[in-house]
Amino acid sequence: MATIPANTRLASERAAAGRLRSVIKAVREAPQAAIVILGGLMLVAIFADLIAPHDPTLPVQGANVFDPPFWMEGGRATTLLGTDFQGRDILSRLIHGARVSLIVGLMGTLVAGSIGTAMGILAGYVGGWVDQIIMRVTDAWLALPAIVFAIFLAAMVGPSMWNIIVILGAVYWTRYARVIRGEVLTLREREFVKLAEIAGASKLRVIKRHILPNVMNTATVLASLTVGVVIIAEASLSFLGVGVPPPQPAWGLMLSEARSTLMAGQWWLTVFPGLCILLIVLATQLFGDWLRVRLDPQLRNL
Amino acid sequence: MAQPVLEVRGLKKHFPVRHGLLGRGKTWVKAVDGVDFAIHPGETLGLIGESGCGKTTTSKLILLQETPTAGSIAFEGRDIAGLEGTELMAYRRAVQVVFQDPFSSLSPRMRVEDIIAEPLEIHTDLSRAAIGKRVGEVLELVGLQPDVAPLFPHEFSGGQRQRIAIARALATNTRLIVLDEPVSALDVSVRAQIINQLEHLQRTLGVSYLFIGHDLATVAHISHRIAVMYLGKIVESADSDTLCARPMHPYTKALFAAALPSHPDDQQQERTIAGEVPSALRLPSGCRFHPRCPSAMPVCSEVEPTLQPRDGGGVVACHLYD
C-alpha cells in the first residue's frame, strides 16, 4: 500500500514557513497606535503607585486648589496637569484612575463574555425550550436601557469595585449571547459536529471539544469590541455617582466632580479625564477592528 | 452464509410538509418508501441514485440521525430502534460514517490525534498511552505516517483528510462504515488512492461498507452488490458484475446510458432519458418512473411494480419483467 512519507513532512514544514511569513506580515500590519496606547495604559495602571507623583486622594503640599497645568500662568512643575477643587494632583488621579477603568473594563467584559458565551452555546446547541427561555430573557434584557439598568442595580447592591464589575457583566452579556448563539446554530450543522454525535459523543463533550473552540474567535473579537462599551459605562456610572466609590479616583468621577468648573474656566479638570476616556476607548475599538479582520477571514476559510 | 451485518426491511421515512394558506394542508414527502437490503460481513453494498432518490435519508436512518416512520433496521440480528444506553453506544461504536467533504468533516481546532482518538475516548477506557498507540496503528492502516498525529487538519490535502476521516471511522473495530460519496470531492488521482485503500482495508479487516455514490463506474468498481434507488424505492438490485453486464430496469439502463464513456469511440447509442426527477411531493401514480420511461405500458401508470427475482440473480421492480 502506498504510504505517504516525505510529503506530509513537507506539508508541515511548508506550513511552518507559511506561518512565519504570516506572523511577520501580521506584525507589520498591526495597529501600532492602539497597541502602544493600550500597552502603555496597562503599564501605567500596574505601576500606578510608583509612577504617580503624588497621592491621588490628598491635597498636594504646597499647592493651591485650582492650580492650572504647568505650562500656564500660575502652574507648577510639581503638579504637571494642575490641581482640582480639593488641591489634589490631576495627573496622579488620572494615573490611578486608569486602574479603575482598565480593571473594570477588562473584568466586566470577561464576566459579560463568560455568561454570554455560555448562554449562547446553551441556547444554540441544546435548543428547544432552553433556547426559548434564554432568548426571551435576552429580549427582555435588551429592552432595558443598559445604563439605567446598571444604575438601578448599583443603587440596589451598593457601590464597590467588584459589584460594579458584576453589574456591568450582568448588563452586557446579552449581545454576546445573541451572536454566539448564531455561530453555534451554524456550527451545529457542520459535518464534524455531526460526526462527533454519530460517534456517540455526549452533548457536553461536543460542546467542550467542538463547539467552544470554534466560537472562541468570535468571542474574542466581541470581547475586544465590548471593552470600550464597558469602560464608557463605568465612566457613566462614576459620573452619576454610583460607580466605584471615592476615594478611589475614576475618570468618570473626575468629570462629575468638575462639572461646574468647565464654565468657570478651569478646563483642565474636565478635558484631561475626558481625553483619557476617549483614548482608551479609541484604542480598544481600533484593536478590536484589527482583531476582527485578522480572525474572521480565517474563520470563513474553514 | 453468515448473519448479515445490517439488515433493512420495509424501511420508510416520510417527512410531513405543511402547505396551503395557513399551513393547514399537510402532505408527506416519502423520502424513503419501503426499502429492503442486507449487507454481509466484508461486503460492500453500493447505493446509487440521483437527487431525491432517498439514499442520503437511508444513510441518516442507519446512523440514527432520523427515526424511521416504518420498517426495521437490524444490526447483527438486533433491531436498533429504541436502543439506549450501553447498547446504543455499542452500535455507535460499530457503525461509523465518512462524509463527502474532506474540508468540513474534521474539527478544525483539534489535532489529528485527538480527532482519531475521540471515538476511543468515548467508547473505551483505554489509557492515554494505549489510545496513542491505536491512533498510530490506524494512521498506518490508512497509509499515513504515525508522526503526523500532532498536526492540524488544515495542514493536509483533501485526499489525506479523507484518509484521516477513514482512520477515525476504523479506530474502534468498526463493523460497518457508511461511505457517503467519499471520493466525489477529490481529484481523480487521489480518488484512485482512496478507493484502493478502502478495498485493501476491507480485505484486511473484513469491515463492511455501504457505499453511496452517483458515479456508476466508481460504485461498480468497489461494490459487490449494487442497489439502484429512484424516488424512495429500490428499483433494481444485483451483483455488481451481473448488473453491469445486464441492467434490466429502464432507469438502470438510463443510468448506464448517461454514464460517461471511457473512450471516444465508446459512444452510447441511446439518447439519455428526458425530463427530470419529479418532485417528491407529487409522486407519479403506479410506477414512479413511468412518466420518463421509454418502455412505459398502460399498466405502469396504474399499478406499482414490486421487486421480483431477475435473471442472473438479484431483484428488479418493473412490469416489463412480471
Add this chain to the structure above:
Amino acid sequence: MNMGGPDMAPHSPRRSARPGEVGAHLDPVLTVSDLQTHFFSFGGTRVVKAVDRVSFTLHEGETLGLVGESGSGKTTTCLSIVGLLPRAARIVGGSVVFEGEDLTRKSQRELRRIRGRRIAVILQDPMASLNPLFTIFRQVAEPAFFHQHLRGRSLRERVQHLLRAVRIPSPEWRMREYPHQMSGGMRQRIVGAIALAGGPSLVIADEPTTNLDVTIQAQYLDLLKDIQRETGVALIFVTHNLGIVAKMCDKVAVMYAGKLIERAPVRELFDDPKHPYTRALLGAVPKLGSKEPLYSIPGQPPNLANLPAGCSFHPRCPEAVPRCVSEEPGDFHLGDGSVARCWLVEGKNEAGAHRGPTRS
C-alpha cells in the same frame, strides 16, 4: 502545427460540420501561444507560475478539453484568456489571439465588449452566474439588449428562441420565473442560454456539470454538442473528468503544475497517451464492468510555490530517469499530432512507439 480540423475524420458529427465547407476554416478562432501567467504575493517576493508556457489552437466548431486536477492551472488559463485575472495575477508572456486580435494587449474596456458577446463563460455553479433577484427573462435578455440592441418584441422573441435552444419547456411563462424556482439542471441550461445570447464564437465552460445529476449531466452535454453542431461555436471544456473528454472533445490538453504536459487529438490521447501523467490519469479512472485495481499515482500534486527542479512531475513519475530530475523538458512533437513535454518521448516520432502501464 496542425491540431485537428480538416485532417480529422470529417464524417464524425463532432467536427466542424458546416455543410459545403469541406476545407473548413483554416484560421483558428483562438490561438494561445506560450502563455505565461504568474501570481505575485508578499510584495513581489513570491512568484507562482500558475500558467507556464501554455499553447494550443482551437478552430470553429471544435471542442478542446482542458484537463487537469486542482492546482493544474486550467482555470487560471481560462481567466487569462478572458482577462478576468485576480489582482495578484498578471500575464507576463505569450499571446492570446482571438479572431485575429491579441487579447493580452487589450484594455479592460475593450475586453468588456468582447466578453459576453464574442466569448462567453459558463461556470460550475449556476447560482454564481444567476442573479436571484431578476427574472429569467431579464437575465437572458441582457446580452442581447446590450450587445445587439434588441428591444421590445424582437427581444422577447430572441429570449424565447434561446430558451428553446437550450430545451427549456414552455419558455413563454418560464421566462417570468426566478432562478430559485428552477432545478439545478435547468439553471445551468439558462446559464447556457445567457452565454449564447450574445452570439459568441467561443464558449469556455468550466466544469459546468459537476453539480448535476448523472442523467441531467448527460442531457446537458448532449445539448451542448447539438448547439455546437448548429452554431459552429468553438468550445473549451475545462474538466478533470476524462469521461466528459471522451464524450465531448475533439482534442485534449492535459495540464499539470501549470504546464501543458500533453496535447493530442482525443483518440490519440486515449489510445496512446505519451506522457506518464496522462497514462496515470487514464489508469486511475474506474471503468464500468472492470474490477481491475486502479492505478494510483503516489504522492500529491505539487505546491506551485515550491516546484521541484527539472520536470515538475518527476517525483511522482514511475518512469523518471536522471535527466528528468535536473532538466525541464520542452515540447516534443510526434507524428500522430500529439505534443508531449517529456524526456521519454524525445526522439520517438512514431505513434504507438511508447507503451505504458495502462492500455485499454
